[in-house]
Amino acid sequence: xxxxxxxxxxxxxxxxxxxxxxxxxxxxxxxxxxxxxxxxxxxxxxxxxxxxxxxxxxxxxxxxxxxxxxxxxxxxxxxxxxxxxxxxxxxxxxxxxxxxxxxxxxxxxxxxxxxxxxxxxxxxxxxxxxxxxxxxxxxxxxxxxxxxxxxxxxxxxxxxxxxxxxxxxxxxxxxxxxxxxxxxxxxxxxxxxxxxxxxxxxxxxxxxxxxxxxxxxxxxxxxxxxxxxxxxxxxxxxxxxxxxxxxxxxxxxxxxxxxxxxxxxxxxxxxxxxxxxxxxxxxxxxxxxxxxxxxxxxxxxxxxxxxxxxxxxxxxxxxxxxxxxxxxxxxxxxxxxxxxxxxxxxxxxxxxxxxxxxxxxxxxxxxxxxxxxxxxxxxxxxxxxxxxxxxxxxxxxxxxxxxxxxxxxxxxxxxxxxxxxxxxxxxxxxxxxxxxxxxxxxxxxxxxxxxxxxxxxxxxxxxxxxxxxxxxxxxxxxxxxxxxxxxxxxxxxxxxxxxxxxxxxxxxxxxxxxxxxxxxxxxxxxxxxxxxxxxxxxxxxxxxxxxxxxxxxxxxxxxxxxxxxxxxxxxxxxxxxxxxxxxxxxxxxxxxxxxxxxxxxxxxxxxxxxxxxxxxxxxxxxxxxxxxxxxxxxxxxxxxxxxxxxxxxxxxxxxxxxxxxxxxxxxxxxxxxxxxxxxxxxxxxxxxxxxxxxxxxxxxxxxxxxxxxxxxxxxxxxxxxxxxxxxxxxxxxxxxxxxxxxxxxxxxxxx
Numbered sequence: 001x002x003x004x005x006x007x008x009x010x011x012x013x014x015x016x017x018x019x020x021x022x023x024x025x026x027x028x029x030x031x032x033x034x035x036x037x038x039x040x041x042x043x044x045x046x047x048x049x050x051x052x053x054x055x056x057x058x059x060x061x062x063x064x065x066x067x068x069x070x071x072x073x074x075x076x077x078x079x080x081x082x083x084x085x086x087x088x089x090x091x092x093x094x095x096x097x098x099x100x101x102x103x104x105x106x107x108x109x110x111x112x113x114x115x116x117x118x119x120x121x122x123x124x125x126x127x128x129x130x131x132x133x134x135x136x137x138x139x140x141x142x143x144x145x146x147x148x149x150x151x152x153x154x155x156x157x158x159x160x161x162x163x164x165x166x167x168x169x170x171x172x173x174x175x176x177x178x179x180x181x182x183x184x185x186x187x188x189x190x191x192x193x194x195x196x197x198x199x200x201x202x203x204x205x206x207x208x209x210x211x212x213x214x215x216x217x218x219x220x221x222x223x224x225x226x227x228x229x230x231x232x233x234x235x236x237x238x239x240x241x242x243x244x245x246x247x248x249x250x251x252x253x254x255x256x257x258x259x260x261x262x263x264x265x266x267x268x269x270x271x272x273x274x275x276x277x278x279x280x281x282x283x284x285x286x287x288x289x290x291x292x293x294x295x296x297x298x299x300x301x302x303x304x305x306x307x308x309x310x311x312x313x314x315x316x317x318x319x320x321x322x323x324x325x326x327x328x329x330x331x332x333x334x335x336x337x338x339x340x341x342x343x344x345x346x347x348x349x350x351x352x353x354x355x356x357x358x359x360x361x362x363x364x365x366x367x368x369x370x371x372x373x374x375x376x377x378x379x380x381x382x383x384x385x386x387x388x389x390x391x392x393x394x395x396x397x398x399x400x401x402x403x404x405x406x407x408x409x410x411x412x413x414x415x416x417x418x419x420x421x422x423x424x425x426x427x428x429x430x431x432x433x434x435x436x437x438x439x440x441x442x443x444x445x446x447x448x449x450x451x452x453x454x455x456x457x458x459x460x461x462x463x464x465x466x467x468x469x470x471x472x473x474x475x476x477x478x479x480x481x482x483x484x485x486x487x488x489x490x491x492x493x494x495x496x497x498x499x500x501x502x503x504x505x506x507x508x509x510x511x512x513x514x515x516x517x518x519x520x521x522x523x524x525x526x527x528x529x530x531x532x533x534x535x536x537x538x539x540x541x542x543x544x545x546x547x548x549x550x551x552x553x554x555x556x557x558x559x560x561x562x563x564x565x566x567x568x569x570x571x572x573x574x575x576x577x578x579x580x581x582x583x584x585x586x587x588x589x590x591x592x593x594x595x596x597x598x599x600x601x602x603x604x605x606x607x608x609x610x611x612x613x614x615x616x617x618x619x620x621x622x623x624x625x626x627x628x629x630x631x632x633x634x635x636x637x638x639x640x641x642x643x644x645x646x647x648x649x650x651x652x653x654x655x656x657x658x659x660x661x662x663x664x665x666x667x668x669x670x671x672x673x674x675x676x677x678x679x680x681x682x683x684x685x686x687x688x689x690x691x692x693x694x695x696x697x698x699x700x701x702x703x704x705x706x707x708x709x710x711x712x713x714x715x716x717x718x719x720x721x722x723x724x725x726x727x728x729x730x731x732x733x734x735x736x737x738x739x740x741x742x743x744x745x746x747x748x749x750x751x
Contacts, residue, residue, distance in 0.1 A: 004305040005314050006061035011071045011269045014042045014078040021144040039272045041078050046274040049296040051093035057301040058098040065099035076110035087122035108156030116165045125170040132185030157192050171196035178219045182226040196239045203284040206343035206353050221360035246365045249332040252666035252732040261334040264314035276304050285342040331729040333358040375665035375734040387664040388631040395443045408462030415469040429476030433468050436494045437610050438562040440630030470512050482512040497541035498559045545583050547590045547605050555610045563612045565628045566635040571613040589645035596706035604653035613638035631660045654696045667735035679717035687730045694721045702749045
């Protein structure tokens with residue numbers, strides 16, 4: 001069947017009865033009472049058929065691993081012999097097909113060395129239910145005669161924590177009760193040094209709502225936030241899956257728990273009689289809510305995966321209620337646990353019965369952590385620049401792993417290392433050539449092609465690396481052997497210029513060195529000088545332009561062969577007169593920017609290192625281009641007039657800044673294709689496109705206001721887009737901070 005999401009986890013009910021009488025148990029105390037008609041213990045036939053079905057499913061879907069959770073009732077009541085049979089059958093069935101992750105969830109009362117020795121043999125990890133200190137645990141987890149279970153659970157945890165078995169300790173599961181002291185609950189759990197703590201909201205529906213002291217709609221959020229605050233004060237002493245899931249989704253990452261987030265369900269339940277059911281918590285909704293009509297004897301897991309009830313929990317955003325789809329925290333809360341949405345009138349098409357709690361919990365965690373969770377690159381340009389520099393080096397190192405076997409590459413790589421070790425001058429020179437924006441372009445192109453040390457792209461990659469190394473040697477004035485390979489008679493030295501070493505069509509090698517007047521190249525017996533003061537016609541230096549007396553010079557890059565990374569093609573080398581004419585337009589455009597939007601002009605100058613003249617003139621709404629390159633480069637239409645060039649500099653730098661941010665930070669999640677209405681486009685767009693439009697148009701609106709040419713309704717449309725972004729659940733904490741910055745920027749424009 002196509003379009004199915006494979007089951008990667010099964011809950012195997014090995015025993016259907018329990019030795020405790022917990023009054024909040026969804027199996028025995030809630031709507032579905034099907035346990036009464038089921039066998040107490042799973043049979044060998046059910047075990048073997050389930051193992052075979054799972055192996056078939058894993059093979060058909062090429063699953064690398066599967067998880068089997070032994071559950072109940074109380075699974076330890078099945079006894080060691082039956083549990084050994086489970087471990088043996090599943091280990092045998094999955095051998096050579098998928099890795100097997102065995103777990104058991106128990107109340108711990110029966111736990112003893114004979115069980116743990118078995119679990120050690122098969123690497124079965126153990127999770128234990130415990131609701132906190134004795135007062136909290138005794139509120140619900142008691143024997144049928146009212147006796148406490150707390151000392152026995154503590155003894156089980158102590159045994160599990162002991163040296164022979166500590167590696168099997170998976171964690172503690174705590175069901176929330178707002179009548180308990182949250183600080184005491186967390187302290188009691190932390191004292192037991194669990195690898196992880198899970199806090200679960202008690203199962204409830206709109207028909208059987210949770211207990212709310214004094215009717216407080218946010219009682220559970222306030223309780224959990226007190227836990228969160230205490231967890232923070234204690235330095236996050238243990239992982240808490242609920243909180244780590246929220247922090248993950250607020251950063252743009254995945255949900256880490258079934259009870260939150262929009263990840264599709266990949267779990268199926270096997271009852272003691274072999275019945276295949278949906279997630280177990282549905283038993284809280286109504287009699288038969290978890291039923292599928294399938295069993296392991298007659299049906300494959302794929303048939304369960306196609307069941308409408310299972311598919312309904314795999315729809316992501318489309319699977320939650322309309323109110324949830326419009327909520328800005330839906331990506332974190334996911335509409336809540338599917339069971340908690342149930343209402344008799346319309347089934348599960350509702351927000352969670354814990355909706356108010358979830359909204360306050362997400363907002364509370366985000367508010368408490370926003371300052372440190374916001375990426376520093378957003379507000380610190382120097383930090384953004386360093387991150388971009390590091391990114392280029394990471395990509396180059398990745399390329400090195402593919403090309404290290406090539407002899408030409410290896411020699412150039414060794415020279416780069418020698419430059420870096422040569423002292424401060426060498427390190428600065430190496431930084432300059434590696435941070436050249438088109439170094440990133442070259443690395444990405446080579447990675448895209450899958451270049452390898454013995455592949456057809458290896459010579460070209462090695463030529464570029466030798467040119468990088470040689471440019472660093474010359475820039476640093478170093479006494480190192482800088483050998484370059486040239487093709488078609490010439491070699492481009494990044495950041496410096498183009499050197500012609502032979503006739504068109506020729507290839508060869510030359511050694512470059514620093515001289516008093518500039519540089520020298522020796523090709524065999526012939527040496528010729530080139531550089532700023534050498535006057536050699538075979539040398540074409542990179543020209544520069546300065547956006548102001550105190551600004552660093554900007555390269556007018558019309559030589560680098562990797563400058564062809566923009567949407568439109570670059571101009572060929574400009575003639576001397578053309579270059580002077582372009583400098584004049586750039587001067588006039590910059591003066592216009594500085595008078596109209598001085599703060600934006602200052603921001604645009606920051607980090608701008610390279611301007612490339614592009615063919616053709618400006619197109620409406622398409623000015624400066626930020627191509628596929630490292631930070632600092634901008635493509636500007638050569639034929640643009642002064643006003644268009646000013647807009648190109650402004651918008652191009654805005655685009656480049658946003659691109660740089662998205663490359664090193666998460667502004668929005670990438671796991672959904674959600675669409676948003678755009679004031680400027682006929683169709684809804686992804687949040688990335690809407691954010692990019694707003695980020696650019698705020699600056700354009702400021703420029704147009706200052707030059708007395710505002711776009712009619714331009715500010716109103718930007719406000720509309722900002723409002724839509726404010727409600728976009730895909731935005732991370734950093735993305736939301738950027739939207740707020742844009743809102744303040746627009747307020748300054750409107751003032």
